[in-house]
Amino acid sequence: MALRLPSALRPLRPLRPLATAKPLAQQARWLAAHVPPVTQSSRGPGTAMVFLNMGGPSTVDEVGDFLSRLFSDADLIPLGRLQNYVGPLISKRRTPKIQAQYQAIGGGSPIRKWSEHQCEEMCKLLDEISPETAPHKPYVAFRYANPLTEETYRRMLADGFGGGRGGRAVAFTQYPQYSCSTTGSSLNELWKWRQRLEGKAAGAPLDGGAADGTIRWSVIDRWPAHPGLVEAFAQNIEAKLLEYPEDRRDKVVLLFSAHSLPMSVVNRGDPYPAEVAATVHAVMHRLNHANPWRLCYQSQVGPQPWLGPQTSTTVEDYIAKGQKDLLLIPIAFTSDHIETLFELDEEVIGGSGHAETVKRVDSLNGSPVFIRALADLAKDHLASGVSCSVQMGLRCPGCKSERCAESKKFFANQRL
Numbered sequence: 001m002a003l004r005l006p007s008a009l010r011p012l013r014p015l016r017p018l019a020t021a022k023p024l025a026q027q028a029r030w031l032a033a034h035v036p037p038v039t040q041s042s043r044g045p046g047t048a049m050v051f052l053n054m055g056g057p058s059t060v061d062e063v064g065d066f067l068s069r070l071f072s073d074a075d076l077i078p079l080g081r082l083q084n085y086v087g088p089l090i091s092k093r094r095t096p097k098i099q100a101q102y103q104a105i106g107g108g109s110p111i112r113k114w115s116e117h118q119c120e121e122m123c124k125l126l127d128e129i130s131p132e133t134a135p136h137k138p139y140v141a142f143r144y145a146n147p148l149t150e151e152t153y154r155r156m157l158a159d160g161f162g163g164g165r166g167g168r169a170v171a172f173t174q175y176p177q178y179s180c181s182t183t184g185s186s187l188n189e190l191w192k193w194r195q196r197l198e199g200k201a202a203g204a205p206l207d208g209g210a211a212d213g214t215i216r217w218s219v220i221d222r223w224p225a226h227p228g229l230v231e232a233f234a235q236n237i238e239a240k241l242l243e244y245p246e247d248r249r250d251k252v253v254l255l256f257s258a259h260s261l262p263m264s265v266v267n268r269g270d271p272y273p274a275e276v277a278a279t280v281h282a283v284m285h286r287l288n289h290a291n292p293w294r295l296c297y298q299s300q301v302g303p304q305p306w307l308g309p310q311t312s313t314t315v316e317d318y319i320a321k322g323q324k325d326l327l328l329i330p331i332a333f334t335s336d337h338i339e340t341l342f343e344l345d346e347e348v349i350g351g352s353g354h355a356e357t358v359k360r361v362d363s364l365n366g367s368p369v370f371i372r373a374l375a376d377l378a379k380d381h382l383a384s385g386v387s388c389s390v391q392m393g394l395r396c397p398g399c400k401s402e403r404c405a406e407s408k409k410f411f412a413n414q415r416l
């Protein structure tokens with residue numbers, strides 16, 4: 001009688017030769033015909049890339065609503081318990097003056113056009129250089145103008161992000177330098193709509209877990225000295241310097257101009273002045289410190305003290321000292337806006353009496369070097385697995401805002 005071994009001890013049956021084995025090219029053809037490619041539908045909706053910025057009125061008729069939202073924002077202009085009453089009053093009084101400025105720059109702000117272009121082009125590059133997180137879907141979320149954060153969040157939900165299906169989104173601030181009055185305000189607004197549209201009502205944990213199918217958010221919250229940003233600024237500066245005669249070129253004074261901050265915000269401990277200085281230093285380092293320079297601040301509004309020196313008086317003072325070759329460099333915004341096209345071009349340069357020697361560097365707008373920088377930055381962020389920078393977790397020493405506390409906790413605790 002044959003001895004029957006327990007199955008675990010039985011010798012393995014010799015493997016059948018792979019009757020179906022095919023040469024490589026044939027295998028590839030077979031795979032292409034039988035295995036569905038990894039597409040949007042088999043991978044989920046992909047990655048939402050959401051550009052955050054303040055926005056601007058696209059037409060003169062939108063100026064009133066833009067200013068009304070801006071003056072109602074307690075993260076930008078804290079007016080206490082009277083915010084919702086005083087804010088609209090101030091904005092109403094200011095509307096005709098600001099409408100005239102938008103009229104003078106062609107009837108509206110170009111920020112929507114540039115933001116949509118930059119985001120779409122960045123997403124195309126990202127699909128190539130970060131295929132593992134593709135497809136990348138472009139969104140713009142403005143704080144005070146269309147498309148507002150609420151509208152964009154609703155569109156993301158309709159496009160298949162969140163709503164029980166999860167999905168990954170990156171909130172990418174378009175302010176390179178962090179201020180609580182700008183990026184901080186946009187993130188607080190995003191957090192507010194996240195709570196309203198996917199928060200308690202959807203049964204989502206408030207600490208930012210995404211196991212329940214809500215959107216998994218991460219944040220690119222600052223990038224003041226990113227090498228690609230620095231390169232884009234440096235190339236635009238070099239191009240403009242070529243417009244000065246060669247014998248005067250290295251004596252042109254570079255005037256970096258950033259939107260100012262009220263001193264109350266600076267003294268609260270806002271990170272913006274230090275980060276603007278970081279950008280300026282990195283750009284000057286890239287230019288081999290070939291020209292003398294100063295950093296000045298523009299666009300002060302209202303009677304309270306603001307961070308200086310003011311750009312307009314800096315230009316006047318240098319001209320009075322005999323220094324007429326001045327090159328203005330808008331350093332805290334990545335596209336044209338009323339403060340470049342009207343305040344710098346019309347008021348500062350136009351009013352200087354020396355428009356042939358006081359010039360302005362082009363804004364980054366559609367610069368391919370800049371768009372490549374955005375894509376590189378986003379790729380590194382997506383690969384890093386971090387939800388935001390370490391800096392984001394720290395509130396200003398003088399911060400009293402519960403909104404800041406809650407939204408920072410939410411974004412810092414996202415599990416990716």
Ligand SMILES: C=CC1=C(C)c2cc3[nH]c(cc4nc(cc5[nH]c(cc1n2)c(C)c5CCC(=O)O)C(CCC(=O)O)=C4C)c(C)c3C=C
Binds near residue numbers: 076179333
């Ligand atoms: C880095 C950029 C900006 C910072 C920082 C910033 C802070 C800041 N702004 C105000 C008040 C106003 N800003 C206004 C317009 C405006 N602000 C920025 C940028 C920054 N602001 C831009 C690009 C624009 C123009 C938008 C455009 O489409 O061109 C306005 C409205 C215009 C006006 O009434 O003069 C106000 C008001 C404060 C109080 C502040 C810091 C706390």
Ligand code: FES
Binds near residue numbers: 180270398399401404
């Ligand atoms: S004001 Fe800066 S963290 Fe709140």
Ligand SMILES: [Fe+2]
Binds near residue numbers: 259299
């Ligand atoms: Fe501003």
